[in-house]
Amino acid sequence: METFVPPVPSRINYINAQYGLKSWLLTKDHKRIALLYLGSISFFFFIGGLYAMAIRLELLTPQADLLQSTTYNKVFTQHGIIMVFFFLIPSIPATLGNFLVPMMIGAKDLAFPRINLLSWYIYMLGGIVTIYALLAGGVDTGWTFYTPFSTTFSNSYVVATGLGIFINGFSSILTGLNFIVTIHTMRAPGMTWFRLPLFIWAHYATSLIMILGTPVIAITILLLAFERVAHIGIFDPAVGGDPVLFQHLFWFYSHPAVYIMVLPGMGIISELIANFSRKNIFGYSFVAFSSLAIAVFGFLVWGHHLFVASQSVYAGMIFSFLSFAVAIPSAIKVFNWTATLYKASISYDTPMLYALGFIGLFTIGGMTGLFLAALAVDVHLSDTYFVVAHFHYIMVGGTLLAYLGGLHYWWPKITGRMYPEGWGRFSALVVFIGFNLTFLPQFILGYMGMPRRYHVYPAEFQVLHVLSTAGASILGVGLLIPLFYLMWSMRYGKVAPGNPWHLPGLEWRTQSPPPTENFDYTPVVTWEAYEFAPPEETEVVGKFHDKVPEKA
Amino acid sequence: MQTSWIPFVPPSASTLSGKVDALYFYLSGVTIFFTLLISGVLIFFVIKYRRRNPYEIPRPVAGSIKLETLWSVIPFIIAMTMFAWGAQIFFEQSRPPSNAVEVYVVGKQWMWKIQHTTGQREINELHVPVGRRIKLVMGTEDVIHDFFIPAFRIKADVVPGRYTTLWFEATKAGRYHLFCAEYCGMNHSGMIGSVVAMEPKDFDEWLSGSSSQQSPAVAGQQIYETLGCASCHGPAGEGRRGPALVGVFAKQVFLNNGQSIKADEAYIRESIVNPQAKLVAGFGPIMPTFQGQVSEEQLMQILAFIKSLQVQTPGPVMAASPVPTPSGVPSAAPAASSTPRTGP
Numbered sequence: 104m105e106t107f108v109p110p111v112p113s114r115i116n117y118i119n120a121q122y123g124l125k126s127w128l129l130t131k132d133h134k135r136i137a138l139l140y141l142g143s144i145s146f147f148f149f150i151g152g153l154y155a156m157a158i159r160l161e162l163l164t165p166q167a168d169l170l171q172s173t174t175y176n177k178v179f180t181q182h183g184i185i186m187v188f189f190f191l192i193p194s195i196p197a198t199l200g201n202f203l204v205p206m207m208i209g210a211k212d213l214a215f216p217r218i219n220l221l222s223w224y225i226y227m228l229g230g231i232v233t234i235y236a237l238l239a240g241g242v243d244t245g246w247t248f249y250t251p252f253s254t255t256f257s258n259s260y261v262v263a264t265g266l267g268i269f270i271n272g273f274s275s276i277l278t279g280l281n282f283i284v285t286i287h288t289m290r291a292p293g294m295t296w297f298r299l300p301l302f303i304w305a306h307y308a309t310s311l312i313m314i315l316g317t318p319v320i321a322i323t324i325l326l327l328a329f330e331r332v333a334h335i336g337i338f339d340p341a342v343g344g345d346p347v348l349f350q351h352l353f354w355f356y357s358h359p360a361v362y363i364m365v366l367p368g369m370g371i372i373s374e375l376i377a378n379f380s381r382k383n384i385f386g387y388s389f390v391a392f393s394s395l396a397i398a399v400f401g402f403l404v405w406g407h408h409l410f411v412a413s414q415s416v417y418a419g420m421i422f423s424f425l426s427f428a429v430a431i432p433s434a435i436k437v438f439n440w441t442a443t444l445y446k447a448s449i450s451y452d453t454p455m456l457y458a459l460g461f462i463g464l465f466t467i468g469g470m471t472g473l474f475l476a477a478l479a480v481d482v483h484l485s486d487t488y489f490v491v492a493h494f495h496y497i498m499v500g501g502t503l504l505a506y507l508g509g510l511h512y513w514w515p516k517i518t519g520r521m522y523p524e525g526w527g528r529f530s531a532l533v534v535f536i537g538f539n540l541t542f543l544p545q546f547i548l549g550y551m552g553m554p555r556r557y558h559v560y561p562a563e564f565q566v567l568h569v570l571s572t573a574g575a576s577i578l579g580v581g582l583l584i585p586l587f588y589l590m591w592s593m594r595y596g597k598v599a600p601g602n603p604w605h606l607p608g609l610e611w612r613t614q615s616p617p618p619t620e621n622f623d624y625t626p627v628v629t630w631e632a633y634e635f636a637p638p639e640e641t642e643v644v645g646k647f648h649d650k651v652p653e654k655a
Numbered sequence: 656m657q658t659s660w661i662p663f664v665p666p667s668a669s670t671l672s673g674k675v676d677a678l679y680f681y682l683s684g685v686t687i688f689f690t691l692l693i694s695g696v697l698i699f700f701v702i703k704y705r706r707r708n709p710y711e712i713p714r715p716v717a718g719s720i721k722l723e724t725l726w727s728v729i730p731f732i733i734a735m736t737m738f739a740w741g742a743q744i745f746f747e748q749s750r751p752p753s754n755a756v757e758v759y760v761v762g763k764q765w766m767w768k769i770q771h772t773t774g775q776r777e778i779n780e781l782h783v784p785v786g787r788r789i790k791l792v793m794g795t796e797d798v799i800h801d802f803f804i805p806a807f808r809i810k811a812d813v814v815p816g817r818y819t820t821l822w823f824e825a826t827k828a829g830r831y832h833l834f835c836a837e838y839c840g841m842n843h844s845g846m847i848g849s850v851v852a853m854e855p856k857d858f859d860e861w862l863s864g865s866s867s868q869q870s871p872a873v874a875g876q877q878i879y880e881t882l883g884c885a886s887c888h889g890p891a892g893e894g895r896r897g898p899a900l901v902g903v904f905a906k907q908v909f910l911n912n913g914q915s916i917k918a919d920e921a922y923i924r925e926s927i928v929n930p931q932a933k934l935v936a937g938f939g940p941i942m943p944t945f946q947g948q949v950s951e952e953q954l955m956q957i958l959a960f961i962k963s964l965q966v967q968t969p970g971p972v973m974a975a976s977p978v979p980t981p982s983g984v985p986s987a988a989p990a991a992s993s994t995p996r997t998g999p
Contacts, residue, residue, distance in 0.1 A: 172841050245838045251815060252798040252840055256764070340816025341946070343929075346799060347814060380704070383715045389723050411801065412812045413819045416749045420742050427734040431727055438726045441693060444700035448713045451705070459701060466693055470686035473734065477682060477741030479675050479748060483808040486801060486836040547663045550679065552805025554836045557844035561832065635712050642714045 116519065116616040131216035132619055137202035138517070139223050140193060145586075147189040147230065152579065154182035159541075159575040162568045165560050175558040176243040177259065183246030188268050189230055191502055192360060195367035196278055196313075197226070199509045200306050202517060204282055206610040206617065207300050209291025209626040214284040222277040229271030236263035245556065247357075250338035250349040254330040262331055265324040272317045275363075279313030282306050291609070293628035300608060300632050301377075301390055305370025308394035312359045312366075312401065320356035323349065350412055354405035362401040364498055366394055368461070368505030369436055375458035375508055376440045377633040378606050380447030384633055386439040393432035400429040410481050419478055426476035433469050437462060446642070452604075453527030457508025460535045464500025468493060471546060486556075489549025492542045500538055507534070507585065514589065515599030519616040522592045526584060533581030540574025607634055668827040668852060669807035674744050676808070682737060748809065751822035755790035758783075759871060759955045762793065762800035762813045765842035767833065768952060772959065773862060774870040779848030781833065783825055784858035790822040792920060792958075794951040801837035804850050810836050818920040825852035875960030878953050882945065892964045897942060898935040901964045909936040923958055 117134045127135060157178050161169040170178060201219065205212050213219050236242060242264040244253040253261050286307050290299070327349070329335045336342030338349045377384045384390055406414060406422030414422075440462055449455065471493045475481045484490060514522050544567040553564045560568070602611040607630060613622050631638065667673055704713075758781065761768045769777040783789050793802055795813045803810035807823045835846035853861060879885060879892075892900035898908075908918045911934045916922055925932055927949065930942035949957070 172844065176838075176841065176843070243840070247838075249799060249838070252838075256798050256840060346816065380713075381706075381711075382713055385716065386718045386723055389718075410745075411810050412799075413814045413817060416746065419745065419749075423742060423745075424738055427738045428731075430734060431731050434730045435723065435727055437693060439723075441697055441700065442716075442722070444697065444704060446713055446716060447700070447704045448706045448711045449701055449704050459697065462697060463694055466690050470690055473686060473737055474679070474682050477678060477737050479741045479744030479808075480679055480682060481741075482745065482748060482810060483675055483679075483805070485810065486803070486838075550665070551663060552665045552803070552832060552834065554803065554834045554844075556838040557834075559844045636715055638715065640714050641717050643717050 115618060116614065117619045118519070118616050120619050129220075131212070131220055133201050133205055133213045133216065133219055134517075134617065134619075134621075136219050136223055137198050137200075140197040140201060140226070143223075143227060143230065144190050144194055144198060147185050148194075151182055151185035151190055152582065154178050154185065155575065156579060158182060159572040161558050162560075163572050165562045165565050167559050170558060172558060173243065176245075176556070177241035179556060180242050180245050181237055184233065184242070184264060184268070186498075187246055187360070187364075188271055189226075189233065191364045191498055192275060193226060193278070194364070194502065194506050195371065195509065196282070196306060196309055196363075197222075197274075199371065199506070199513060200282065200309075200367060201278070203513065203610055204285060204303060204306055205289070206516075206613070206621050207303055207608060208286065208289060208294050209609050209622065209628065210285060210289035211620045211622075213281045214289060215281050218277050219281055222274040222281070225277070226271055226274035229267045229269070229274065231267075232270060233264055233267030236260040236267060239263065247353060248324075248327060248349075249353075250327065250330070250344070250346045251341070254327055254337075255339050255341070262328050265328055269321050269324045272321045275313045276317045279310035279317075282310040283314070286310075291626045291628055294609075295628075297388065297391075298628055298630070298632050299391075301373035301384060301387070301394075302367075302370035304391040305366045305373070305394050308398040309363055309366045309370075311395075311398050312363050316356045316359040316363070316402070319352060320360075323352040323356070326352075347409070347412055347414070350409055351405065354408040355402070358405040358408065359398075359401045361494070361497060362397055364502045365465075366397060368502045369394065371505040371509040371512075372440060372458050372461050373436075374608075375454050375512060376443050378512075378604065378608070379452060379455035379458065380444055380449045381635045382443050382447040382633065383631065383635070384439065385442035385445070386435075387632065389435055390439050393435045396432040397429065400425065400432070404429055407476060407481070410478060411485050423476055423478045423481075427473070430469060430472060430476070433465075437466055437469070451528070453522070453524060453531055454508045454512035456528055456531040456535075457504050457511065460531065461501060461504045461508065464496055464504060464535075464538065468496030468500055471496065483552075484549055486554055487549035488545040488553045488555055491555050492545035492549060495542050495545075500542070504534070504538075507531070510589075511585075512604075513610070514592070515603045516610060516615050516617070518593050518596070519599050520592050520594075520596030521599050521603065522585075522596060523588050526588045530581050530584035530588075533577060533584065535581075537574050537577030537579070537581045541571050541578050542574070544568075544570045544574075665805040666827070666829065666831065667806065667808075668825055668829060668831060669804075669809070670824040670826055671744070671748060672806065672808040672826075674747075678737075678740050678744060681740070685733060685737075748822075751790040751820055752788050755788040755822050757790050757792055757959075759952075759959070760791050760793040760802060760813070761796060761951045761955065762802070762835070762839075762846075763796040763951075764798065764840055765835070765846040767800075767802070767835075767846070767848055770871050770952070770955070771862075772870060772872070774868040774873075775862060776868055779833070781848070781850045782858065782861055783850065783852055784855045785825045785828050785852050786855060788822060788824045790820055792955065793819050793821065794924075794955060796951045798839045799837045800835045800839050800846065803834040803836035804831060805834070806831035806850070812837055818924060825850075828852050828854050828857070871956045871959035872963040873960075875953075875956035875958065875963075878949065878957055879960055882948070884957075887942070892961065896938075898938055900961050904962045904965065910934060911936045911938070920958055923961055924954055927954060927957065 117132055161175055240260050242259045242261055244257050244261055286303060326337045330337045334342060336344040338344040338346050373384055373390055404422060404426045406418055407426045410419050475484060475493060511522055511527055548564055548567045553560060599615045601614045609626055667676055757772055759770045767779050769781050793813045795815050800813040801810055802813055802821060809821055809823055811819045811821045813819055829852055831850045833848040833850050835843060887895055887897035888900050889895050903918045906918055907915045909915045916933060928946040929944060931940050934940060
């Protein structure tokens with residue numbers, strides 16, 4: 104660790120630099136905005152989690168006892184809308200991304216600090232409109248808003264909810280724009296593209312999807328509102344529209360949106376795997392470019408949501424082929440993460456436990472995606488619990504675990520305090536066990552034929568539903584524990600040094616919490632990403648491996 | 656309900672279900688193997704290379720283009736076997752055989768209305784004989800529904816404004832689940848029923864036992880007359896100011912924009928609800944729309960009537976036994992029952 108320079112101790116940091124509500128609500132500091140986002144997405148996550156518990160409790164029995172059909176339909180719809188649009192999509196980019204993108208590249212802030220703040224206000228406005236729609240009566244279309252049910256038949260607050268999502272989309276676009284410009288123009292001297300931490304590459308790819316994809320969902324919601332309010336025939340065949348057109352437009356955004364959720368998670372995992380095993384990531388450029396490949400190919404597979412929706416047989420085949428192809432870059436990442444651990448020095452700290460859990464769960468999520476990409480099997484599985492289990496493995500097992508891992512990893516940097524390690528490891532284990540018990544039975548339910556969005560179901564499915572609800576309760580407890588100890592640690596946790604994990608990354612070369620300008624002086628980067636040991640010590644293992652680059 | 660002898664697998668009761676299961680087991684085998692392999696290697700590394708003292712710094716390991724290529728190409732090849740196998744079964748699944756017996760299905764919030772070509776109507780139940788190919792022609796009166804029979808491993812959305820089809824051949828008698836698999840509003844989870852597969856002789860008994868009703872083709876003929884279609888298309892569909900309907904089904908039709916189209920269910924439906932969309936060559940845009948005047952069920956009955964106009968002497972045909980006839984030779988047969996009236 105010869106290159107490590109201890110930061111000049113300084114008591115002024117971004118948190119205590121200014122006081123008062125106004126200093127937070129009018130801040131242009133990316134770190135403070137990240138904390139504003141952290142508070143708001145945690146709130147929405149909590150609401151979405153309550154809906155999830157209501158769903159699982161209702162499904163304990165085959166009859167409708169806790170919730171009746173109208174309520175149940177609203178509950179699963181609102182669970183999906185809150186979790187997807189107001190938690191998962193902004194989760195990692197808007198909090199950890201906002202905090203760390205400038206710090207990791209050695210910049211003082213994002214390129215457009217005011218736009219960054221604006222994006223939070225837009226997010227909040229979208230959130231408030233959506234919360235209003237939920238309180239006013241809710242929405243019962245499913246988060247997918249399929250037409251003509253949503254445009255003609257539903258009596259719920261479709262337009263108000265749609266407006267909330269529409270507004271929220273702009274915050275996503277602005278965040279993506281800000282990241283791209285920042286990464287292009289504000290890298291510190293010496294921070295070349297191939298010295299960037301993989302977290303940055305992942306956020307760059309995510310930002311591309313945010314900018315290119317989000318306008319499509321905005322247009323789609325607008326068209327939906329036109330038809331619902333003004334009866335202009337776009338999607339309802341009774342007025343001359345095409346209901347399947349909606350599905351094409353919706354999934355053209357919403358499939359890439361899955362990669363908005365999971366790519367930043369993959370970025371975090373690359374950081375955790377490398378840093379907690381003190382190794383340079385295996386196949387850096389393959390991991391970096393696989394993010395871009397996922398972003399590009401992700402736009403070409405939306406039709407796999409329409410295999411049974413009266414799409415042409417040949418379109419189905421093309422989308423099936425492309426869906427199998429998009430699995431390869433994800434597989435490359437998993438193999439490279441695993442290879443990184445070879446001959447490493449692996450610690451079992453909480454963030455690493457989350458990272459290892461992520462690899463396991465993401466592998467299962469990805470593998471089950473192959474079932475859904477295979478046409479004939481998807482015909483049987485689509486709209487069953489298999490699909491529900493699959494996307495929860497990606498979104499919860501993937502994104503949420505990465506988010507929690509990242510939050511623990513950077514918690515000392517963000518708050519200046521350590522979280523309690525014992526509790527951290529314990530809750531990571533509880534989350535992992537609870538998650539698997541919740542969603543593994545749902546794969547089986549799906550193949551047995553249990554359709555999704557049913558609150559009344561044949562009795563033969565009950566045992567697996569009870570298991571799933573039991574798992575969800577464990578998962579719920581596992582998620583509440585960090586909520587308590589993280590809040591506790593902000594005040595009572597051990598004071599964190601600038602570099603508690605002894606890592607070479609730029610964000611660790613300044614004090615914790617960082618000063619408002621992030622660094623006391625502009626850093627000059629003279630090392631590669633994850634350079635724990637000098638490159639000339641590089642080992643060539645077996646005949647497979649590349650030659651060590653000659654020292655310049 | 657029937658259950659399966661394999662745990663966690665629904666009963667397998669169609670010619671297709673075994674094929675889907677075989678692919679499913681292949682997928683399960685391959686993915687479980689690789690998941691265990693990756694987790695095994697991961698756990699092995701995590702234990703073997705655990706940090707033994709807080710100061711150790713491992714040597715960096717060089718990357719490997721060869722390994723990267725290997726673990727990109729091998730998964731890709733395996734994925735392609737899955738793709739090809741899935742596509743092959745899907746292709747078979749999507750092509751109803753020509754000798755299949757048709758059954759008409761209409762979904763509406765929240766029930767399935769079913770009519771056999773022989774006239775029997777059912778609600779939320781579908782009786783079918785074992786060993787005979789059945790083709791479902793499906794429409795909906797309101798939102799999107801989805802006809803899902805887990806035991807046959809098939810499902811298809813039922814989409815407003817178009818017809819979709821499903822086909823199957825049951826192999827085992829029994830009572831199986833029927834679910835609506837596309838969320839369709841309040842009582843979605845109540846839109847369920849059963850498919851009853853019966854031995855052919857039991858099925859024939861069931862057919863004769865249930866109160867026989869008017870066949871869809873006869874009902875369609877009556878609607879044809881009531882709506883005044885006969886005034887332009889001729890009482891027997893022989894064609895007057897409007898194009899002839901005899902023998903038109905499943906044939907190529909030349910349009911006035913120079914193109915041609917196959918007169919399938921979708922085209923005939925469109926020509927009733929939106930007649931100006933694709934006009935037959937040589938005919939003017941004089942037909943009014945019947946959108947909103949005929950229900951989905953009535954549309955299907957008119958369709959059944961038009962399909963029945965295949966034989967030399969037009970009129971309703973009871974059994975769906977298509978006799979190949981020379982097409983395009985509409986015989987001026989005696990009019991059926993009503994006198995031509997002016998259209999609406």
